[in-house]
Amino acid sequence: MSPPLGESVYEVFARKSRGDPLRHIGYVDAPGVELARVYAWKTYDEENWFEMCVVPRGAVIPVNRPEGPWARNLPKEGDER
Amino acid sequence: MSPYTEDELKAKIHGGYILESPEEMTPGYRKAIIVQLTVQADTELMSAPAYWLAARHAPSTNTQVSAHAIIQDELAHANIAYRLLEDMGVSKEHLVYGREPHEFKHPYGFDQPLDNWAELVVANGFFDRAGICLLGDVHRNTSYGPLKRALVKVDMEETFHLRHGEVWMRRLARAGGAATELLQRCVDWMFPMTIEWFGLPDGLKRHSGQLDYKLKGLTNDELRQLWMSSTVPLCEGLGLKAPAHYDEQKEEYVLEYPFPCQYDPEVKRWLFEDGEITWQAVFERWKGRGPMNERYVESVRRSRGAVGSWLN
Numbered sequence: 001m002s003p004p005l006g007e008s009v010y011e012v013f014a015r016k017s018r019g020d021p022l023r024h025i026g027y028v029d030a031p032g033v034e035l036a037r038v039y040a041w042k043t044y045d046e047e048n049w050f051e052m053c054v055v056p057r058g059a060v061i062p063v064n065r066p067e068g069p070w071a072r073n074l075p076k077e078g079d080e081r
Numbered sequence: 082m083s084p085y086t087e088d089e090l091k092a093k094i095h096g097g098y099i100l101e102s103p104e105e106m107t108p109g110y111r112k113a114i115i116v117q118l119t120v121q122a123d124t125e126l127m128s129a130p131a132y133w134l135a136a137r138h139a140p141s142t143n144t145q146v147s148a149h150a151i152i153q154d155e156l157a158h159a160n161i162a163y164r165l166l167e168d169m170g171v172s173k174e175h176l177v178y179g180r181e182p183h184e185f186k187h188p189y190g191f192d193q194p195l196d197n198w199a200e201l202v203v204a205n206g207f208f209d210r211a212g213i214c215l216l217g218d219v220h221r222n223t224s225y226g227p228l229k230r231a232l233v234k235v236d237m238e239e240t241f242h243l244r245h246g247e248v249w250m251r252r253l254a255r256a257g258g259a260a261t262e263l264l265q266r267c268v269d270w271m272f273p274m275t276i277e278w279f280g281l282p283d284g285l286k287r288h289s290g291q292l293d294y295k296l297k298g299l300t301n302d303e304l305r306q307l308w309m310s311s312t313v314p315l316c317e318g319l320g321l322k323a324p325a326h327y328d329e330q331k332e333e334y335v336l337e338y339p340f341p342c343q344y345d346p347e348v349k350r351w352l353f354e355d356g357e358i359t360w361q362a363v364f365e366r367w368k369g370r371g372p373m374n375e376r377y378v379e380s381v382r383r384s385r386g387a388v389g390s391w392l393n
């Protein structure tokens with residue numbers, strides 16, 4: 001069964017307070033950027049985050065590790081990116 | 082494809098190795114963690130409709146808002162666990178919408194109706210505490226990095242649910258009269274329900290691989306003891322009778338009723354007088370699911386079609 005709304009994955013990053021690192025805290029499925037923002041804010045509401053942002057999974061490019069959730073975004077040979 | 086054999090992976094894990102992606106999993110590891118996460122996700126998901134129906138009985142608007150905050154947490158926890166499964170190639174869509182209600186893997190306790198506010202707060206005090214025992218152990222011990230991180234939020238929020246349960250149990254116990262009687266009736270059916278939730282005793286446990294792969298650290302009996310070690314003193318402190326006590330000689334909590342035993346869901350009563358039954362009989366009762374199974378599943382699925390139309 002495929003998702004009814006053409007959802008895709010958004011990685012969620014958040015910073016607890018000023019001066020803290022921006023950490024990867026999880027991910028959500030959403031049909032678009034607007035709902036991804038809402039889902040992230042409502043799903044990861046365990047802290048009063050100073051800063052939160054979402055990044056489409058397809059936009060995270062691995063640098064040194066050829067496996068894991070972002071591996072499919074590795075540039076293929078001959079890719080001009 | 083995992084670069085390791087089953088034995089190599091187990092040995093690495095016991096040396097402290099943490100997996101960071103599904104590609105590192107062997108077929109045995111993958112199978113074991115899928116079972117674990119499905120139970121976890123289904124349990125969080127089914128707690129939501131159970132709590133939601135009970136929240137209608139909240140004594141005030143403020144208390145209903147607290148109950149709804151707990152429900153929202155549970156849905157987020159379910160979503161997080163289903164999302165982890167999705168990365169292992171298991172369809173969240175199928176798990177939530179494609180199964181028959183009886184195929185969900187939550188415990189039998191979440192097939193039962195919670196009929197009043199006392200039952201809701203004892204569910205927080207007992208069931209959510211069981212969740213903390215189980216998931217806290219997973220958090221401390223799991224060899225799967227993404228799950229360990231996801232559980233930081235889950236543990237934090239389950240502790241809030243437990244506190245909600247304890248505060249209200251204390252309030253109802255102090256109220257005396259009908260409120261305290263109601264609270265005792267909750268303990269009478271919900272204490273053994275939670276005890277059974279932890280599953281087969283270690284002596285009868287089939288080999289699941291969850292300990293070999295360090296998907297958890299404690300055995301069923303250890304978790305049951307852990308749960309009793311805080312629940313029994315809580316009940317005693319509130320003047321409630323829990324069917325278990327600490328045995329100084331054995332240095333553990335012992336149950337004061339035949340375990341396992343049969344349950345009558347219609348009247349919410351354990352049939353202690355009929356004596357001990359086999360675990361086979363327990364599994365059959367679980368498999369038959371409880372009275373609210375279909376209604377709860379239907380209730381979490383209801384608005385699926387509607388979300389698409391809201392977006393248009």
